[in-house]
Amino acid sequence: MNALNLIRLEPLKKAKIIAGESGCENVVTGVNVLEALDIENWGKKGQVILTSFFAFKDLSNQTLSSFFDKMASIGISAIIVKIDRFVQHVPELMIQLCHQHGILLIQIDKDVKYEAIVLAILEPIINRNVALLNRYYEIHSEITQLALKMPSIHAILEEFKQMIQLDFTLFNTLKKTQITTNTNLSTYRTVQKTAIKQEKYMFYSYKRCDVVYTSENKEIKGSQIRVQIPCLEHDEYELIIHERNTHISEEDFMVLENAVKFLQMELLKKYALSQNIYQQKNNILNDLLNNRVHEEKDVDDILDYLNIDKYDYYQVAIVKFYQLDGVDTLQKDYTKILKKMRYQLKVPSNRFAYMENTNRIVLLANLREVDQTLDENKIKETVHQVMNNYTRDYFHISMSSVVNRENIHKANTEALKTQKILDLFYPHNSVLNYQRLGIYKLLLDLDKLDEAKSFISPEIVAFKQDYPELFETLSVFIDSHQSYTKTSDILFLHHKTIRYRMNKIKELLQIDFDNPEDILQIQIATRLFKLLH
Secondary structure, three states, X not given: OEHHHHHHOHHHOOOEEEEOHHHOOOEOOEEEEOOOOOHHHXXXXXXXEEEOOXXXXXXXXXXXXXXXXXXXXXXXXXXXXXXXXXXXXXXXXXXXXXXXXXXXXXXXXXXXXXXXHHHHHHHHHHHHHHHHHHHHXXXXXXHHHHHHOOOOHHHHHHHHHHHHOOEEEEEEOOOOEEEEOOHHHOOEEEEEEEEOOOOOOOOOOEEEEEEEEEEOOEEEEEEEEEEEEOOOOOOOEEEEEEEXXXXXXXXXXXXXXXXXXXXXXXXXXXXXXXXXXXXXXXXXXXXXXXXXXXOHHHHHHHHXXXXXXXXXXXXXEEEEEEOOOOOOHHHOOOHHHHHHHHHHHOOOOOEEEEEEEOOEEEEEEEEOOOOOOOOHHHHHHHHHHHHHHHOOOXXXXXXOOOEEHHHHHHHHHHHHHHHHHHHHHOOOOEEEEHHHOOOHHHHHOHHHHOOHHHHOXXXXXXXXXXXXXXXXXXXXHXXXXXXXXXXXXXXXXXXXXXXXXXXXXXXXXXXXXXXHHHHHHHHHHHHHHHHHO
């Protein structure tokens, strides 16, 4: 009911509007009698205030203006003033303030009883609330019966469509997939979004969106209501109601409230089932990659179960995340990033199985040809884009060579070794293929690492032990292309200190920085020391 309808009520038929006509469309939600001026403690939006003006009679103009400011901020819809012995006419200032704030001012005779007015105003409001409540439980009962049938998500949406005669779409914002009751409404662009005011019967937050639907080269303007399905951390869902050009009613919102709650439970049940399957696949792939499956038939069965047995060749890629702030990466939750990345990397040209593990995702790709490899630039671009949307941390991507199914575990070992080299020697957000490791292939073999120290000159070994600070300076100097300025910046030391140290190093090691062989010996030594460490 709006404020204008007040004068149509039986007790107010002889009343007259004397100010605030711009507030005729104000919604009426209740009624109260004014006895004190502390309206901020009891006033509510949409209320109608009944007064005999007794509370106003000794107020200064400034205090009265301040009181009206409070009423306007609260959202009072109307004031009904009774003319009696306390006031013979409404003061001009009060009329001006009602005009100013858009509060409908209605005058009644002294014979009209407050009790009759209160009952007349509350009756339609109570009846409306009862109707909404009945509608809510009616829909809830229907949905409970529907749940017993264990329907598909599409069947659920079709039931909701029958209830309010509007099409529904459930959109997975993470996977960019949708289930809809009308495929002609699948393609659209959003023009504007507006939050819908949350009424007392709304538990969820709704937005109304102006959209343009595109179908068969035609563009049609329309309207949608969108609401997030809450508490689904594993995925992000949005329920869309296609209003077309007619806004839904309060009763229809009862359907939406039940729909969101019901879909939330159904999606949680489906997630629990999928999570069980996911964990099983995760464990099976882990065994395969780590050579815990020895029978050839068992390997074939696993590849068939993972749906990656169509082609003869395989490649492993590991995407690993690191925190910029130096905090232990294993303590950070990357679940959402991992899932988003998995969906983005699954392209039609590649068949993937994947294993997620805290701060990394391991991909096993099934490839058609031995000379076909994963697109390094495409994977890096995808990972970079996903990371930018969620975090400022960085990543490394290591890739194996292409192998046959008997050597899948070797491909995993190659990717792990490559990841070590990335950690030690490469900048943030780098991609490295095992095939490009060069001499590191030799040095990364576990049985060779014990012998690695023999490849370092004894003079350099002794120098590192006796002068660790000078050795660090030498290592940074060589890696900085013998730039004193860059070395100074990296070590946070004055350039004169760097020059002094380098002169000392030349004297102790008898090294010639113009001799490429001397430089090579230092470069090999610094990298071997890192590998040994």
